[in-house]
Amino acid sequence: MTHAEMSELYELYALGVLEPELAAEIERHLEEQCEFCWEHLSAAVAVTTALASVAEPEAAPARVRERVLAAVRPPRAARRWSFAVVALAAACLALVAFSVTSRVAMQRMQAQLAGLTQERNQLRSAVEILSRPETRTVEFGRTENVPHGRVLVNRTGGFVFVGSQLPPLGGDRTFELWLVPASGAAPTPAGLFRPDQSGNSVHVSSLAVDARTTTAVAVSVEPQQGSSAPTTKPFLIVPLA
Numbered sequence: 001m002t003h004a005e006m007s008e009l010y011e012l013y014a015l016g017v018l019e020p021e022l023a024a025e026i027e028r029h030l031e032e033q034c035e036f037c038w039e040h041l042s043a044a045v046a047v048t049t050a051l052a053s054v055a056e057p058e059a060a061p062a063r064v065r066e067r068v069l070a071a072v073r074p075p076r077a078a079r080r081w082s083f084a085v086v087a088l089a090a091a092c093l094a095l096v097a098f099s100v101t102s103r104v105a106m107q108r109m110q111a112q113l114a115g116l117t118q119e120r121n122q123l124r125s126a127v128e129i130l131s132r133p134e135t136r137t138v139e140f141g142r143t144e145n146v147p148h149g150r151v152l153v154n155r156t157g158g159f160v161f162v163g164s165q166l167p168p169l170g171g172d173r174t175f176e177l178w179l180v181p182a183s184g185a186a187p188t189p190a191g192l193f194r195p196d197q198s199g200n201s202v203h204v205s206s207l208a209v210d211a212r213t214t215t216a217v218a219v220s221v222e223p224q225q226g227s228s229a230p231t232t233k234p235f236l237i238v239p240l241a
Contacts, residue, residue: 001025003036010037010044125204129158136211140238141165147199151217151238155210159190161217166199167235172224175201178234179209180216187218192226211240 006026012018013026029037129135132154141148141164149163161177169175174194178187195201209217218234 006037007040010040014041014044123202125158125206126152126160126202129154129160129204132156132158136240138238138240140236147236151240153209153211153214153217153240155208155212157206157208159205159207159209159217161193161201161203161205161219163195163202163219163236164198164200166195166201167221168199169194169221173221174224174226175219176222176226176230177203177205178218178220178230179207179214180218180237182213182215186229189226189228190217192222209240214240216240 001022006029009018009022009026013023018026026037026041030041129152134156135152135154135158137150137152139148139150144165147163147165147167149161151162152160166175174192176192177190179190180187190207191203191205193201193203217238217240218230219236220230220232220234222231
């Protein structure tokens with residue numbers, strides 16, 4: 001395409017309404033740094049800019065404004081769906097919160113049930129030991145201001161330790177029971193236990209305790225996992241003789 005054929009196209013190109021094929025031809029000349037095209041395009045831009053400044057501004061009709069707002073405003077159906085989505089999201093959040101709360105409550109109830117089941121089993125074992133004819137009961141403490149309670153022993157199997165006013169424990173410590181043999185040998189571990197917040201505890205063991213060979217039942221403070229031999233001096237020693 002010659003420059004003579006392109007002379008009437010620069011204004012249309014500047015306005016952005018030139019056909020793509022003709023616009024591509026002008027752009028090819030511009031890419032080749034054609035001085036004629038650059039000069040005529042600059043003049044066309046100046047003319048179109050001047051024409052735009054001559055026109056008086058006019059307010060858009062109300063119907064145009066409504067059409068523009070309608071184009072960007074979601075329809076009523078869409079708004080209804082938006083409300084429904086928000087409501088559904090809120091319901092889902094509430095359901096998740098309820099589920100978490102219920103799970104925590106269920107875990108707490110399960111822990112309480114497990115504790116009650118353990119206490120029931122201990123009481124049953126204690127009653128069974130008490131019902132045996134050879135069971136002996138030895139009391140200790142006998143006052144309210146010191147650890148006190150009783151030990152029930154049976155030489156054919158089973159003993160029960162019932163304690164009150166036991167000292168508080170750290171989170172990484174536990175009480176350990178020991179059977180002190182009459183022969184002077186090392187004490188034998190007889191079970192771990194932790195008292196409740198009031199310092200009360202009931203521990204039931206299936207170990208046989210014969211007062212002829214076992215002189216005492218002792219309690220010491222040990223690491224949480226227990227020890228094979230006392231690591232602290234027993235704070236409670238209950239003689240069985």
